[in-house]
Structures are given as structure tokens and as C-alpha cells.
Amino acid sequence: MSLSLKSSFALLLIIFLVMQGSVAKPKTANWPKLYSEQLFYITEVMLTDVASPPVAARIYAYSNLAAYLIAKESGNGFENKDILEHSYLAEQNWNISDSGISSPEFAGIYAMLKVGESIMPSGYLLKEKQQNWAKTAIKAKIISKKELQAHIAYAETIASKVMDVANKDGYLQLSTLTRYSPQEGEGFWYPTPPAYIAAVEPEWKTIQPFFINELANYAPAPMAPFDMTEGSSFHNQVMEVYNMTIELNDERKLIANFWDCNPFKVEFTGHMAIGIKKISPGGHWIGITGIAAQKAKLSFSETAFINALVGMTLHDAFISCWKAKYDTDRIRPETVINQKIDQRWKPLLQTPPFPEYTSGHSVISRASAEILTGYFGDNFEFIDSSETYFGLPERPFPSFLNASEEAAISRLYGGIHFRDAIEEGVKQGEKIGNMIWEKVKK
Numbered sequence: 001m002s003l004s005l006k007s008s009f010a011l012l013l014i015i016f017l018v019m020q021g022s023v024a025k026p027k028t029a030n031w032p033k034l035y036s037e038q039l040f041y042i043t044e045v046m047l048t049d050v051a052s053p054p055v056a057a058r059i060y061a062y063s064n065l066a067a068y069l070i071a072k073e074s075g076n077g078f079e080n081k082d083i084l085e086h087s088y089l090a091e092q093n094w095n096i097s098d099s100g101i102s103s104p105e106f107a108g109i110y111a112m113l114k115v116g117e118s119i120m121p122s123g124y125l126l127k128e129k130q131q132n133w134a135k136t137a138i139k140a141k142i143i144s145k146k147e148l149q150a151h152i153a154y155a156e157t158i159a160s161k162v163m164d165v166a167n168k169d170g171y172l173q174l175s176t177l178t179r180y181s182p183q184e185g186e187g188f189w190y191p192t193p194p195a196y197i198a199a200v201e202p203e204w205k206t207i208q209p210f211f212i213n214e215l216a217n218y219a220p221a222p223m224a225p226f227d228m229t230e231g232s233s234f235h236n237q238v239m240e241v242y243n244m245t246i247e248l249n250d251e252r253k254l255i256a257n258f259w260d261c262n263p264f265k266v267e268f269t270g271h272m273a274i275g276i277k278k279i280s281p282g283g284h285w286i287g288i289t290g291i292a293a294q295k296a297k298l299s300f301s302e303t304a305f306i307n308a309l310v311g312m313t314l315h316d317a318f319i320s321c322w323k324a325k326y327d328t329d330r331i332r333p334e335t336v337i338n339q340k341i342d343q344r345w346k347p348l349l350q351t352p353p354f355p356e357y358t359s360g361h362s363v364i365s366r367a368s369a370e371i372l373t374g375y376f377g378d379n380f381e382f383i384d385s386s387e388t389y390f391g392l393p394e395r396p397f398p399s400f401l402n403a404s405e406e407a408a409i410s411r412l413y414g415g416i417h418f419r420d421a422i423e424e425g426v427k428q429g430e431k432i433g434n435m436i437w438e439k440v441k442k
Contacts, residue, residue, distance in 0.1 A: 029142065031105060031300035036290030038109045039063070039307065041129045042116040043286070047277045049122050050263050053360060054204045054318040056280035058171065060311035061210065063115040065089075066162045067108035068308035069096065070155070071301040074104035083309055086439035087210040092165055099154040102147060105300040106137045107155040114159035119166060169208040177203045180326070187226025187336075188329050189355035193346075197264055197353035205323035209316040211436045218320045218432055220424040223328055223357045228340055237418040241333040242341055244415060248348060252413045256348050258392055259284070259361060259410035265350045278390060281361045281407075282314040285368040287386030288403065292376055306375055309440060310368055317367040317432050321360050321425070330357040333415055347415025359417045362408035362425030363432070369404035370433025374441060376400070404429075 042063055046056050068083060073096050084090050101107055113130050117123035134152070137143050143151055180202035182190050191197060205215060212218060224233035248256075261281040279287070289310045293303045334351045352360075373380070378399060385394045397403040408426050411417035 029105070029140070030294070032290065032293035032296075032298050032303045035067070035109060035300065035303045035307070036287075036294065038113060038129070038133060039286065039290065041113065041126060042120075043279065043283050045116065045120050045122050045125050046280065046283065047263070048125065049120055051120070051280065052200045052263065053261075053280045053282060053364075054201050054207075054315075054322055056263075057282040057311070057314035057318045057364070058166075058169075058207070059116065059119055060282055060286050061308075061315040062119055062162055062166045062311075063112045064304065064308040064311040066111035066115045066155075066159050067304040069094070069158050069162070070104050070108040070111055071304040073099070074301065083305070083312065083440060086436075087312065088208065089165065089210065094161060096158065096161070099150075101151050101154050103137070103143045103151060106133075106143050107151045107158075108300065108304055109133060110152060110155035111159045111162075114156055115162050115166075118159065118163045170206045174201075174203055174206070177206065183329055187331050189331055190335050191353065192332055192334050192351040194350070195264075195353075199326075200264070200352075200354045201322060202326050202354075204319060205326065207315075207319050209319050210312040211439060212316050212320060212432070215320055215323050218428060218435075219327075220324050220358045220428045223330060223424070224418075224420050226331070228336075233420070234418075237420060238333065238336055238341070240419060241347075241412065241415055241417075242337050242345065244412060245345070245348065248413060253348060254393075255406055256410045256414035258387055258395055259407045260349050260414065261361065262350055262352050264353055279386065281364055282311075282318070284386050284407075285310060285314065285365065288368070288382070288384055288400070289372065291382050291385065292372060292380065292400075295382055296376060306372075309375075309436070310371055313367050313371050313433060313436050314364050316436070317364040317429055318360065320428060320432060321358055321363040322354075324358050324428070325355040325360075328357040329355050330421075332356050333418060349414030349416050351416050356417060357421045358425035358428055359408065359411050359421045360425070361411055362404075362417075362422045363429040365404040365407035366401075366426045366429030367433035367436075368429075369400040370430060371437055372400040374437040 042059065046059060051059065072082070110130060110133060113126050113133065117126040117130070134148060138145055138148065180199045182188060189199070209215070224237060227234045228238070229235060261279055261284050263278050263280050265278055286307065289307055293306060298306070332351050334347050337345045380400060381396070381398050383394050383396045384403065388394060408422050411422055412419060
């Protein structure tokens with residue numbers, strides 16, 4: 001064999017041996033799809049735990065934050081998109097060093113699942129998902145077997161740092177606060193049929209927001225005062241809800257059910273109560289975020305960024321909305337209509353177990369839509385398949401703002417909100433979403 005042939009053979013042998021010790025990254029990995037699939041496992045555990053809407057938003061915020069931190073540390077595409085800098089988290093000493101890992105994508109998703117495991121009562125169900133994700137990543141050549149433990153160790157370190165922050169946001173102290181009791185007198189909230197569930201998360205206003213400095217700056221305009229005098233603003237709104245049941249066509253019924261998102265829905269069969277599993281309002285908008293990310297073919301880093309930003313926006317929007325709900329403590333349409341107009345009347349949707357003003361879906365839908373519009377642009381068309389898992393058909397939308405408007409008015413069609421709670425809720429969410437986007441886009 002000639003010298004040149006020997007040299008070529010040796011070079012090929014070296015390349016072959018090097019390749020055996022590393023993994024060729026898949027260039028065609030659909031990271032938005034993989035990310036959304038793994039994130040949905042967290043959603044499934046929320047359904048098991050019957051997480052309330054504010055709690056679900058908190059879980060989405062912290063689990064996506066873990067993925068974002070790893071993506072940000074990798075340095076790919078974050079020159080002008082620093083979430084931490086514009087939130088209270090800027091004061092946190094993260095002390096995240098360069099890990100030298102080859103796949104921030106694997107570690108980011110693993111850390112997201114790890115936070116999900118730590119932050120939810122039934123989070124242990126995600127252990128199997130973590131193992132499956134590791135097997136999937138090795139099979140797809142995202143990482144090699146020899147790299148696996150280093151990636152997992154790094155992901156667990158980041159997840160632990162995120163949980164350290166989460167454990168200081170006031171959530172663990174909620175059980176020590178004064179319990180809520182319904183107020184006496186007309187116009188105040190009272191538990192509603194069929195399960196008469198106690199008020200959910202009455203002290204959520206004590207939780208630490210990410211971006212909102214003063215909750216008072218995002219309070220809604222005053223609601224119409226309780227007044228059943230014919231011709232008063234409140235009486236007109238009550239009658240609008242009451243008469244809406246007569247005006248509901250099939251399309252409006254579909255819209256109401258599509259945006260129902262009530263994790264507390266209960267049906268009775270004889271003496272047995274059956275909980276109907278439904279995605280939370282925040283879960284619906286996280287689903288829309290994943291759909292948009294896939295359509296736009298985002299990178300992993302961008303996918304982690306927009307999911308974290310929407311999750312943190314949802315968290316802040318719920319804190320603001322829940323403060324308004326328990327500050328006003330307003331009666332639900334079902335209660336006042338049954339008391340004053342028609343004892344047998346029932347809304348199309350089951351009334352959620354918390355006060356009425358403002359409409360939570362109106363607030364968080366608009367806030368999310370403002371963030372997504374800022375990121376993906378106006379008139380970003382998409383097909384919302386978030387509810388197909390729950391047996392509802394897909395719905396096309398010409399823009400995120402259009403979807404948020406439909407989500408808001410769905411609460412009137414469903415008979416669970418008055419018009420001023422919807423309209424003022426939209427304004428509240430718009431103000432929150434715009435504030436957050438203006439901060440982050442700079």
C-alpha cells in the first residue's frame with residue numbers, strides 16, 4: 001500500500017472513530033413540535049391535579065422558564081430578547097455557568113419536565129416522560145449515551161434554581177392566610193350549582209408577578225353597581241345574559257364550548273359526581289403558542305422564548321384579574337337570575353367557582369394575544385386545534401386578536417359573565433400584554 005493510501009486510510013479511520021464517540025445533530029428536528037409534545041405532558045398532569053387557572057399559569061411560567069434559561073445560556077438568538085432583564089428575576093443571582101453541553105435543546109426540555117415534576121402534586125408522573133425523552137433523544141441522535149448524564153445533571157441544576165425562585169413567590173404561604181367566607185348581602189358572590197365549590201384562590205393577589213410592579217396600575221374600571229331597578233346598567237346586563245339563552249344558535253354554542261376551559265366542571269349521575277377534564281384558559285393559549293411556533297418553524301431557542309414569555313404573561317394577568325375578582329366579589333349571573341328572575345334558569349356553561357368581575361378569559365386571552373401579535377405579527381392566520389384532545393373541532397382564526405375577541409364574547413354566550421366584566425377584562429388584559437411586550441421587545 002502506498003504512503004498516500006495509508007495516510008488516507010488513517011484519516012478515514014480517525015474520522016470514523018471520532019464519529020463513534022459523538023452524535024451528528026439532526027438538521028431537520030422539528031423543535032416546536034417536540035417542545036409542544038413534551039410540554040403537553042405537563043398539561044396532562046394538571047388535568048389529573050385539577051389545577052385552577054391561576055395555578056396552571058404559574059406552572060406554565062416556571063416550567064417554560066427553565067427551558068428558556070438553558071436556551072439563553074446557549075447564546076443562540078437572544079441578542080434582543082432578554083426576558084429576565086425586564087422582570088423582577090433580573091435581581092435573582094442565577095449563577096449559571098457555561099455547561100459545555102452539546103444539546104441545549106435536550107437539556108432545556110428535560111429541565112422543563114423536571115420543574116413540572118417538582119411543582120405539581122402529581123408531578124411524579126413526569127418521571128416516566130423524562131426517561132422517554134432521554135430514549136427519544138438518543139434514538140434521534142440529539143445526544144449520545146455517553147453525554148446523557150452530563151445533560152441531565154445540568155438540566156436538574158437549572159430546574160433546582162427555578163424551583164428555588166418559585167418557592168419564594170408566596171405560593172407556599174397561601175394556606176396560612178385567612179380563609180375566604182362569602183359576604184352577606186345582595187350582589188356578592190356565592191357558590192354556584194351543581195357542586196357549590198368553595199371560592200378558588202381568594203388570596204392569589206399575594207403571589208409575586210414577574211413584570212407588574214404595582215397591581216393597582218392595572219385595576220379595571222369600576223363595575224356597574226348591583227341595582228335590579230329596571231333600566232339600570234346592571235339590570236340591563238342581567239337581562240342580556242338571561243335572554244342570551246333564547247338567542248343562542250349552533251355557532252354561538254360551539255364558540256362557548258370551544259372556549260369553556262373550565263377544569264372544575266362536574267356532572268352528577270345519581271348521587272355520584274364525575275369531574276369532566278378540561279384544559280385551563282392558560283393551557284388553551286399555551287396550545288395556540290405551540291401551534292404558531294410550529295407554523296413559523298421557529299428554532300428551539302425562539303420556541304423556548306415565546307413559550308416562557310406567554311407563560312409568564314399568563315401568570316401576571318391572572319394575578320391582576322384575581323385581585324379584581326376578590327376586591328369586587330361580584331355575584332355571578334346564575335345566582336342573581338335564579339334569585340330574582342327565574343329559579344329554573346341555567347347557563348349554557350357551568351359557572352366557575354370564583355367571583356365574576358373581571359372575566360378571567362377576557363383578561364388572559366387579550367394579554368396573550370398582544371404578546372403573540374407583537375412576536376409573530378398582525379394577521380397571523382392559524383388553525384386552533386388546542387381542543388381536539390377534548391373532542392372539539394378545530395377553529396381557524398385570522399389573527400390572535402380575533403381569537404381573543406371570540407374567547408371574550410364566549411363568556412356571554414355561555415351565560416357566566418356580564419358584558420362589563422368582559423369588556424373591561426379585555427382592556428385590562430390589553431394593558432398588561434402591551435406593557436410586557438414593550439418591555440421585552442427593547
